[in-house]
Amino acid sequence: MNASQRAEIFRRLRAANPAPTTELHYTTPFELLVAVVLSAQATDVGVNKATAKLFPVANTPQAILALGEEKLRDYIKTIGLYQTKAKNVIGLCRALMERHGGEVPRTRAALEALPGVGRKTANVVLNTAFGEPTIAVDTHIFRVANRTGLAPGKTVRAVEDKLVRFTPAEFAKDAHHWLILHGRYVCKARKPECGRCVIADLCEYKGKTSPPPTPVAPAA
Numbered sequence: 001m002n003a004s005q006r007a008e009i010f011r012r013l014r015a016a017n018p019a020p021t022t023e024l025h026y027t028t029p030f031e032l033l034v035a036v037v038l039s040a041q042a043t044d045v046g047v048n049k050a051t052a053k054l055f056p057v058a059n060t061p062q063a064i065l066a067l068g069e070e071k072l073r074d075y076i077k078t079i080g081l082y083q084t085k086a087k088n089v090i091g092l093c094r095a096l097m098e099r100h101g102g103e104v105p106r107t108r109a110a111l112e113a114l115p116g117v118g119r120k121t122a123n124v125v126l127n128t129a130f131g132e133p134t135i136a137v138d139t140h141i142f143r144v145a146n147r148t149g150l151a152p153g154k155t156v157r158a159v160e161d162k163l164v165r166f167t168p169a170e171f172a173k174d175a176h177h178w179l180i181l182h183g184r185y186v187c188k189a190r191k192p193e194c195g196r197c198v199i200a201d202l203c204e205y206k207g208k209t210s211p212p213p214t215p216v217a218p219a220a
Helices: 003-014 029-040 042-055 061-067 069-076 084-098 108-112 119-128 139-148 154-168 169-185
Strands: none
Touching: 003 169, 029 042, 029 084, 029 119, 061 069, 061 084, 069 084, 069 108, 108 119, 119 154, 119 169, 139 154, 139 169, 154 169
16 A cells, blocks of 8 residues: 555545544543543443543542542442452552652653553553544554555554554544544444445455445336
8 A cells, every 4th residue: 555545545534534532531631541541451332431430529640549449449340350450540540649740641651651551551642632643553443454454564563653654644643543433333343344434445455345235216
């Protein structure tokens, strides 16, 4: 796939969704950070249900530390791996208080030093909360990048590095969201919906599903 084809892919995704954003509910960088940590191996819908109850009660590092790990577990117990996640959230809250005055840091190194925060989580926070042109490669983006030929790679990091290198600057800030949403709702894992894909003609996937048949007008 050449540079003009990649640019056209992003132009079409932008035309279909001019202002993409995360489906996680948040109002502050801290809420986003917690939501992303909770979202590992969980759905955004499930996380949003839990944080809808948690955040009105505790949505700052101080408040969650005051809540304590046991009570925090009660709020997030519907989410997979909730016990480990509760421990990590308490740990990152403590680290934010001790190292950053309770504020979410704006550098990758500082974010990745927090408990439960890896490269993908740091990329989401840097992009969504602070507008940095980072690309967090999850299973959806990894699939779309490889399946379409946009940025093929055998590892998450290889795909991320290619996307960062190949994505035109004008699309860099929103590329992460466009690709996630495309993978979640159109370029699905088991059966991509190629018949309603806006980039189907640019996609290099050899196993494309057939487009829907053209409706036939009823006989007069």
